[in-house]
Amino acid sequence: MMAALDIGSALPEIRGRVRAQAELAAVTWFRVGGPAEFLIRPEDADDLAKLLRELPHEMPVTVIGAASNLIIRDGGIPGVVIKLARGFNEILVEADGIVAGAASLDVTVAEHAAAAGLTSLEFLSGIPGSIGGAVAMNAGAYGGEMKQILDWAEIVTRSGETLRLNGTDLGLGYRRSNLPPGAVVTRARLRAQPGDTIAIAGRMAEIKASREASQPVRARTGGSTFANPPEMKAWELIDAAGCRGLARGQAQVSELHCNFLLNNGGATAAELEGLGEEVRRRVFAASGVSLHWEIKRIGVPNAKLELAP
Numbered sequence: 001m002m003a004a005l006d007i008g009s010a011l012p013e014i015r016g017r018v019r020a021q022a023e024l025a026a027v028t029w030f031r032v033g034g035p036a037e038f039l040i041r042p043e044d045a046d047d048l049a050k051l052l053r054e055l056p057h058e059m060p061v062t063v064i065g066a067a068s069n070l071i072i073r074d075g076g077i078p079g080v081v082i083k084l085a086r087g088f089n090e091i092l093v094e095a096d097g098i099v100a101g102a103a104s105l106d107v108t109v110a111e112h113a114a115a116a117g118l119t120s121l122e123f124l125s126g127i128p129g130s131i132g133g134a135v136a137m138n139a140g141a142y143g144g145e146m147k148q149i150l151d152w153a154e155i156v157t158r159s160g161e162t163l164r165l166n167g168t169d170l171g172l173g174y175r176r177s178n179l180p181p182g183a184v185v186t187r188a189r190l191r192a193q194p195g196d197t198i199a200i201a202g203r204m205a206e207i208k209a210s211r212e213a214s215q216p217v218r219a220r221t222g223g224s225t226f227a228n229p230p231e232m233k234a235w236e237l238i239d240a241a242g243c244r245g246l247a248r249g250q251a252q253v254s255e256l257h258c259n260f261l262l263n264n265g266g267a268t269a270a271e272l273e274g275l276g277e278e279v280r281r282r283v284f285a286a287s288g289v290s291l292h293w294e295i296k297r298i299g300v301p302n303a304k305l306e307l308a309p
Contacts, residue, residue, distance in 0.1 A: 008038070011080075012054035015043040016087075024072050027064070027083065029128070030261075031220050032269040033072025034299060036062075036081035044087035045156060045186045052184070053160025055080065061158065062298060063184050065133035066105065069223045074269045075300030084132060088186060093118070097151060097192050102132030102185045106139070109190070114204060119195025120149055126207040128223055132185040138172040142207050147172035151189040158182030175227055175294055216254045220263035225276055226291040234291055235259040238279055241286040248275040261295075273297055284309045 011018060022039035025031050042048040055061065060079025064070060088103035093116045100109045110125035123144030127134060135153045138146045150167045157163060157180055171178035179185070211217055226234040235258050238244070244258040250267035253275065254260040261272050280291050290309050 010056050010059065011038065012051055014040070014047050014051050016047050016051075017041045022081075024077070024081070028067040028070055028072055029220065030071060030222050030263050030269070030272060032074070032263060032267060032272060034074050034076025036077045037079055039081050039083060041083055041085045042087065045154070045162065047087070048082070048184060048186065049156045049160045049162060051082075052156055052158055052182075057158070061182055065102070065130040066128070068128040069133070069295050071222065071269050071272055071295055071297045073273070073297065073299035074302040077299040082184060084184070084186070088132075097190055099187060099189045100131045101187045102130060102135075104131045105129070106131060106134055110204065113192055114197070114200045117194055117197045117200070118192035119200050120144070120192045121190060122200060122203045122207065125204045126211055131188055135170070135185045135188050136177055136179050137175050138177055142210070149190045149192070151191050153188040154186050155179065155183045156186055215257050216260055216262060219254070221254070221260050222295045224259050224294050225261050225279075226259060227294040229289055229291070232289065237283045237287055237289055237291065241279070241282040243279045243282055246275065246279065248278065251275045253279060270302060273301075281309070
């Protein structure tokens with residue numbers, strides 16, 4: 001990779017904030033991970049477009065959102081890390097939908113819709129992340145997913161071009177999209193319909209109660225660790241393989257919901273990822289099913305990781 005000095009001299013001048021060797025652990029839900037070589041928070045979509053357009057194409061670029069389903073490895077992330085913040089969190093309520101900035105939290109968008117008496121977005125209140133990430137991975141829960149409600153998403157490509165794409169363009173599928181490599185979601189329009197405010201509030205209360213009863217919502221975690229295999233539940237496979245409560249250092253499989261990994265206070269990214277790979281090994285040995293990570297793992301590991309099948 002480029003030396004930090006070389007990258008610094010190659011960075012275009014923008015209106016947003018730029019920090020060298022910025023610690024990232026504090027911005028992730030797991031509270032682990034090494035630093036970003038450069039952490040950049042663009043001021044707005046125009047500032048982001050200028051940054052991407054003028055960055056040397058060979059420079060590594062990583063985008064992080066709410067970092068609620070992310071393990072940043074202990075060696076940190078080389079190159080430029082982009083995190084959207086102010087300038088990307090505006091929420092506009094329309095008669096039949098919501099236009100939300102990519103940095104808007106899913107639950108906040110659901111609350112705005114509920115306050116306006118709009119239904120079909122209640123499921124977002126159960127997803128711990130941001131709208132940009134929800135588009136990028138077609139987030140879903142509680143009977144809903146982004147592809148059911150997405151009208152369009154605006155993106156800035158790696159070359160700095162601004163595009164508006166619909167759900168078909170994005171090829172939304174189970175926990176995935178065909179977002180162009182290096183592109184950044186900046187905002188999205190979500191379809192909704194007028195509904196009964198009492199029923200909307202009741203559904204959101206049900207989702208909140210269900211999450212609190214079945215998930216470790218107050219722990220240092222990252223949401224569902226593995227995607228559900230076809231016609232199966234990942235947590236059931238993990239439980240049947242004897243992994244509930246399994247630990248490695250300060251990393252542990254949740255006792256409450258065994259498709260969640262926990263940082264019990266001093267875990268490293270290597271311990272969390274290594275524990276996840278041990279879970280994959282045990283599940284494969286017990287059932288022949290190979291679990292696939294739903295949590296994203298990015299950056300440079302400090303040690304070689306032994307991967308499960």
